[in-house]
Amino acid sequence: LKSLLFALFFCNSALAQTTDYSIARQWNDVLLEAIRNDQARPTVHARNLFHTSTLMFDVLAVYDESADPFFLGESFNGVEVPFNGVFPVSDEEGLILTEEAINYGMFRLISHRFENSPGAEYILGIAEDLFVQNGGYPTYTSLDYISDGGGALGNYLASKIIELGLQDGSNEENDHANLFYEPSNPDLMIEQQAGNPGLVNPNSWQPINLSEFIGQSGIGSEETPPFLSPEWGGVVPFSLPLFERSTHTRDGDDYFVWVDQGEPPLIDVNTTTGFNDPYQWGFSMVLRWSEHLDPSDGVEIDISPASIGNLDESLFNLGYEGYSQIYNWVEGGDVSTGHNSNPITGDVYEPQIVKRGDYGRVLAEFWADGPASETPPGHWFVILNHVSDHPEFVPKWQGEGPELSKLKWDVLSYFTLGGAMHDAAIAAWSHKGWYDYVRPVSAIRWMADRGQCSNPNAPSFDFAGLPLIGDWSGLIYKKDPDFPDIDHIGKTKVRAWKGHNFIENPLTDVAGVDWMLAEEWWPYQRPSFVTPPFAGYVSGHSTFSRAAAEVLTSITGSAYFPGGMGEFVAAQNEFLVFEEGPSEDIVLQWATYRDASDQCALSRIWGGIHPPADDITGRIIGLKVAEYALEMANQHINSSGPDPLCLGDVTGDGAIGVDDMLTILSYFGSNTVVGYADVDNDGVVGVNDMLLFLSLFGTSCPQ
Helix, strand or coil: CCCECCCCCCCCHCCCCCCCHHHHHHHHHHHHHHHHHCCHHHHHHHHHHHHHHHHEEEHHHHCCCCCCCCCCCCCEEEECCCCCCCCCCCCHHHHHHHHHHHHHHHHHHHHHHHCCCCCCCHHHHHHHHHHHCCCCCCCCCCCHHHHCHHHHHHHHHHHHHHHCCCCCCCCHHCCCCCCCCCCCCCCCCCCCCCCCCCCCCEEEEEEECCEECCCCCCCEEECCCCCCCCCCHHHHCCCCHHEEEEEEEEEEEEEECCCCCCCCCCCCCCCCCCCCCHHHHHHHHHHHHHCCCCCCCCCEEEEECCCCCCHHHHHHHHCCCHHHCECCCCCCCCCCCCCCCCCCCCCCCCCCEEHHHHHHHHHHHHCCCCCCCCHHHHHHHHHHHHHCCCCCCCCCCHHHHCCCCCHHHHHHHHHHHHHHHHHHHHHHHHHHHCCCCCCCHHHHHHHHCCCCCCCCCCCCCCCCCCCCEEEEEEECCCCCEEEEEECHCEEEEEEEECHHCCCCCCCCCCCCCEEEEEECCCCCCCCCCCCCCCCCCCCCHHHHHHHHHHHHHHCCCCCCCHHEEEEEECCCCCCCCCCCCCCCEEEEECEEHHHHHHHHHHHHHCCCCCCHHHHHHHHHHHHHHHHHHHHHHHHCCCCCCCCCCCCCCCCCCEEEHHHHHHHHCCCCCCCCCCCCCCCCCCCCCCHHHHHHHHHCCCCECCC
């Protein structure tokens, strides 16, 4: 089988330009390298990917009659972006001007966004190198795009995106600092004490105090990191419609939540029924899967597309109580059945039998977007770029029509994916900020402090405790050979990954799995990171990945990777970061983009970062985000196509106003409706339609 090999981790010296790449691809590579050398802020960098991608798209649209610019000629959050057009030019001249404008615009925007980055010297250096290599002059600052051509257009567009970026609700002028959010729990002093005795609210996020915190991009800090972007729901989206935004208030401050999934499973110590409570079931599953991270346990599984992938999407609608039908709580993984054969080649997918302990560890590290990371949204741009590079890939928009040039394919695909990643960040982090949900490391240690929830007649019983299950978890009694300390009697022990105290040399040591105190559990993450500095619900990885998978499926015209297989090789004893491994070569394989997305979601459970409640809701949001982003992108890519759906614009005049209200009133109470008076599409025009309409009154339709 031909396969797609991903080299997703780069060292600085690997950033090489090639004339085979379009100028859009060259600048996207520079941006991804900039992200790797900046602070790991998925929200901020999803926004950077969106703004840079849209800059390139608007430049292309100026000289391409089939496309309609997104920013140029519009108004965003009070910022006007006037555009008076350019003089007609030939196709050849248009290409030259397009490349020139992209070169100037990307240089200006990246230089602005990363001027205060910890890696600024390196980032600004590689940006200027590419800029000059492509004919740019740093001192050329004209904004007169009508008279002075492509360079001036790039300068102008970058200047307007910088201006609107200061008004888009992200608080860029203060380095995206939080305005009002405050955590409700004190820090978890994880290096200094077992358990979680200081936790006040077991349903809410808790900061993690470390002697040195090193973020996912390898940048260190001695301060406890604050919650990243809890107010990101206030950022202006790419395509999310206003009716998908709900408003919640806490301590007098408004939180906007997009594609609202409602609250996650909460625990009440007075009413919980024990292990079957979704809160305890989900967080206990994270602890159970930690048992799988030992390559010497003798368990082997088939990780080829013949056995995993092709998950039934309808399972996402089961609700928290039905999640046991999706996941294998004991053995790990999900209920997906795999694929009968490769539809591209007609061959069956060959089995790949590996140690489960290697597979779980590699998954956790590969999808974690760890040191030198381009963050989850950037990870999917890397995947897109490798798809585009595959020799069997033919760049046709949505798999149809004429073959596109490399430049046009790159610009259109970046624009679409960038918009989806930006909206995924807004939707996911809007949930994180408002619902403020606890992470597994806090919840599991807190439940361990409570005791066990399985046997009312045994010591340490508490309905809010951890379950006692066979040879996986139990109580410590006198003369326990593994726990001779008398102070441990009555505490809960579990078989789990033993943690960093058992790793002296990451190049040679493997912590393995054994009995340990549940109150001392650590996620499978670096000791200087432990868990991301923001709430768990919903999973950003699940949201980004599902949205990206849907976008790639749509724009390539195929659910399958080129050749019917995508692969990444984690080489024996070379891939893992904080312990030795894997013990053998592990080849991650995906038949479809959705398979890769689902694998990414599962990796966060093995990594100890998310319970199922964070995961599935994130996938649901990702599906919706992709739907809106694809609709918006295609309206601008194919500007001669049908007008975008505009909820509330009953008369179709592009605005939502009095005429629309009168039309709704004329149909009030009727189930025989002409046009869009049935705003909520429930088959009758009534009170709900009017309330939804009034929430949109006075707004304009997407352009």
